Structure formats: C-alpha cells, structure tokens
Amino acid sequence: MVTGTHPEEVDLFDYVEGELSADRRTELEFHLASCATCAKQVALVQAGKDALRESQLLHLPPARREAISTSLPTQRRAPDRSPALSPRRLLAILTPVAAVAAVVVVLVSSGVLETNGNDQAGSAAAGATSQLQMEDQAGGAEAAPPVMKVAGPATTVADELRRKGIRARAVGNKVEVRDATRAEVERALENRRTGRVEVVLIP
Amino acid sequence: MDDPDGPLVRRAQKGDRWAFEQLVDRHQHRLFTLATRLLGSPDEAADAVQEAFIRAWLGLSSFRHGARFSTWLYRICLNAVHDQRTKRPTAPLEEVAEPVDPRDQFVAHELSGALQQALAALEEDYRGAVVLYDVLGCSYAEIAELTGVAEGTVKSRIFRGRKRLAELLGTRTERE
Numbered sequence: 001m002v003t004g005t006h007p008e009e010v011d012l013f014d015y016v017e018g019e020l021s022a023d024r025r026t027e028l029e030f031h032l033a034s035c036a037t038c039a040k041q042v043a044l045v046q047a048g049k050d051a052l053r054e055s056q057l058l059h060l061p062p063a064r065r066e067a068i069s070t071s072l073p074t075q076r077r078a079p080d081r082s083p084a085l086s087p088r089r090l091l092a093i094l095t096p097v098a099a100v101a102a103v104v105v106v107l108v109s110s111g112v113l114e115t116n117g118n119d120q121a122g123s124a125a126a127g128a129t130s131q132l133q134m135e136d137q138a139g140g141a142e143a144a145p146p147v148m149k150v151a152g153p154a155t156t157v158a159d160e161l162r163r164k165g166i167r168a169r170a171v172g173n174k175v176e177v178r179d180a181t182r183a184e185v186e187r188a189l190e191n192r193r194t195g196r197v198e199v200v201l202i203p
Numbered sequence: 204m205d206d207p208d209g210p211l212v213r214r215a216q217k218g219d220r221w222a223f224e225q226l227v228d229r230h231q232h233r234l235f236t237l238a239t240r241l242l243g244s245p246d247e248a249a250d251a252v253q254e255a256f257i258r259a260w261l262g263l264s265s266f267r268h269g270a271r272f273s274t275w276l277y278r279i280c281l282n283a284v285h286d287q288r289t290k291r292p293t294a295p296l297e298e299v300a301e302p303v304d305p306r307d308q309f310v311a312h313e314l315s316g317a318l319q320q321a322l323a324a325l326e327e328d329y330r331g332a333v334v335l336y337d338v339l340g341c342s343y344a345e346i347a348e349l350t351g352v353a354e355g356t357v358k359s360r361i362f363r364g365r366k367r368l369a370e371l372l373g374t375r376t377e378r379e
Contacts, residue, residue: 050366
C-alpha cells in the first residue's frame with residue numbers, strides 16, 4: 001500500500017479515524033516515520049478534527065422555537081394510508097365528485113371548456129383540497145406585491161403582527177398575512193422603520 | 204433500521220401535532236447548529252430552521268420508515284439553507300436589535316470566533332461534510348445520502364476540509 005509511494009488520501013483518513021486494520025496501521029506508521037509530507041497532512045487533519053469537535057452545539061433561541069410552533073399550519077397533507085371509509089361515507093364523498101365530473105364531461109364535450117392536456121390529477125397535492133394547498137401556494141405568493149417593506153427580521157415582524165391579533169408567518173425574508181386588510185397591517189406596523197422584509201397579503 | 208424517532212414520527216404522521224412538537228424539541232438545536240455553521244448568520248439560520256420544520260410537517264406523509272427521520276430532516280434543512288442563501292440581498296439587511304438573550308450572546312461569541320471564520324472560508328462541499336461529520340456526528344452513509352455522493356468522496360471531503368480548516372486556523376505541525 002504505502003512503502004515506496006505516498007498512501008492514498010482515504011488511507012490517511014482511515015488512519016486518523018482509527019479505522020485501519022492492525023497490519024495496515026503498522027505499515028502506514030512505518031511510512032509516516034520517514035515521510036514528512038504525509039506526517040504533516042495527518043497532523044493537520046487531526047488538528048482540524050480536534051477544532052471541530054471542541055465546538056459546541058448552538059441553541060436555537062426560545063423565541064425562535066416558539067415561532068416554529070406558531071407558524072406550523074394547522075392542517076397538513078393527509079397520510080397516504082387513510083383509514084378505510086365506510087360505504088356510507090364513501091358514497092357521501094363520491095356523489096358530489098361524480099356530479100361535478102358529469103358536468104365537466106358535458107361542458108367539454110359541448111366545447112364550452114377546452115382541455116390543455118395537462119393531467120394534474122396525479123400530483124400529490126391534488127387529492128388534498130384544503131388549507132394545505134393554500135399553504136403550498138403561499139410560496140408562490142412571491143408575485144403578490146408587498147403591502148409594506150419594513151425592518152426585520154421577518155420572524156420578529158410576524159411575531160409582532162400575531163401579538164396584535166393578525167395571522168402572520170415568516171417565510172424567508174417575507175411575512176405572509178391572512179385574514180387582514182392592508183389598513184390593519186399598516187396600522188399594526190406603523191412604528192416600524194422601512195426595511196427589506198416584505199409583508200404580503202394572502203387572500 | 205431502528206430509528207429512535209420512529210414512534211413519534213408515526214404519531215405525527217397521523218396528525219398528532221404534540222408528537223411533532225416533541226420532534227422539533229429533539230432536533231431544533233442540531234438543525235440550528237447545522238444551519239448556523241453553514242450560513243454564518245444566526246438570524247438566517249433560525250429562519251431556515253423554521254422553514255425546514257414547516258416543510259417537514261407539511262411533507263410528513265412522504266417520509267418512509269426505513270430511513271432515519273433525522274437524515275430526512277437534515278436533507279430538508281440543507282434545502283432550506285440553500286434557499287436562504289439564494290435569497291440573500293446584495294446589501295446588508297437593516298435589522299432591528301432583538302432582546303439580548305445569554306444564549307444569543309453565546310451564539311454570537313461562537314460565530315465571532317476563528318473557527319467560524321475558517322469554516323466560512325472553506326469550499327461549500329467541504330464545509331457541509333465536516334459540519335455533518337465532526338459537529339453533528341452523522342455517519343459516512345448518512346452524509347453520502349444527504350449530499351448525493353459516494354462514501355469515499357465523503358471521506359475525501361472531510362479529510363480535505365479538516366486539513367484546510369487547520370491551515371486557516373494557523374495550526375503548526377511538529378515538523379515545521
């Protein structure tokens with residue numbers, strides 16, 4: 001492995017990690033004793049490892065932990081394996097679906113509606129018509145012009161709005177607001193300086 | 204695979220929000236450490252972590268048991284970190300000073316240190332590998348899965364990342 005030439009990088013790594021067999025370790029140590037280049041590499045790698053392992057876990061500030069709880073949507077995708085439906089419940093679900101499907105078929109066949117060939121029914125989200133889709137689309141609210149641009153960070157702005165009874169959540173450098181008017185948002189944030197956090201209304 | 208998070212994940216997948224909150228409590232600091240070490244900004248990191256947990260909650264039904272939940276969560280967090288980085292404005296943000304918390308001061312101290320500066324100077328691939336392996340204790344297999352490269356490449360990145368880091372920290376070896 002290593003006598004005449006330098007060992008492979010992965011061998012040096014395994015040596016530092018103590019993952020070489022006894023024979024290979026002896027062989028590599030023999031090489032290191034006479035090769036300043038490899039010995040220096042091993043010393044540096046060991047020093048880098050020591051520096052990293054001395055670093056400590058960083059703690060998420062409690063206010064930011066709280067912000068996670070308040071920003072979790074109340075609804076989410078239904079599990080894939082939903083419990084079995086009773087025939088009565090199944091009928092209750094399928095009847096309106098069938099009625100809508102029948103209307104669509106009539107409209108398409110009569111030329112009132114044109115199809116574009118995109119089958120969106122297969123998408124994962126298609127089955128879950130709910131709040132969730134609104135949440136997913138919230139990311140697409142980028143096109144919506146901001147009501148205000150205020151000094152951040154976004155999570156602090158969202159917290160302030162929530163304290164004033166307005167539904168809000170931070171998404172990156174934006175704050176999304178629901179069920180509130182522009183005037184209400186402006187009033188709630190009137191004391192904030194202008195900045196880069198965009199506040200957008202989600203209909 | 205025996206995943207210690209398995210029972211909570213199964214409950215959360217059935218809509219048990221309390222169970223998900225337990226998972227958040229369990230992983231929040233590790234995700235925050237990962238994001239902070241990669242982004243260098245605790246505010247941006249906290250935003251990325253918040254976004255990661257929201258995505259995890261919304262996408263929980265797509266998680267398949269057999270993989271470790273923590274690995275799945277790290278993947279989501281790495282994506283959120285990436286998105287956060289791409290959203291960075293060219294000019295510095297105007298920020299309102301938040302209340303000072305001793306833990307924030309600790310984070311600030313950690314980030315102002317030589318280690319973070321050296322980490323920030325590493326190539327992104329090396330930085331991710333050493334943080335995942337040496338700071339968070341992920342296995343080669345987990346990192347390979349997270350980064351989409353072979354385990355040999357993971358080892359190589361850790362090796363080079365550590366070496367470069369030591370050089371940036373001004374480490375002197377005995378033979379110098």
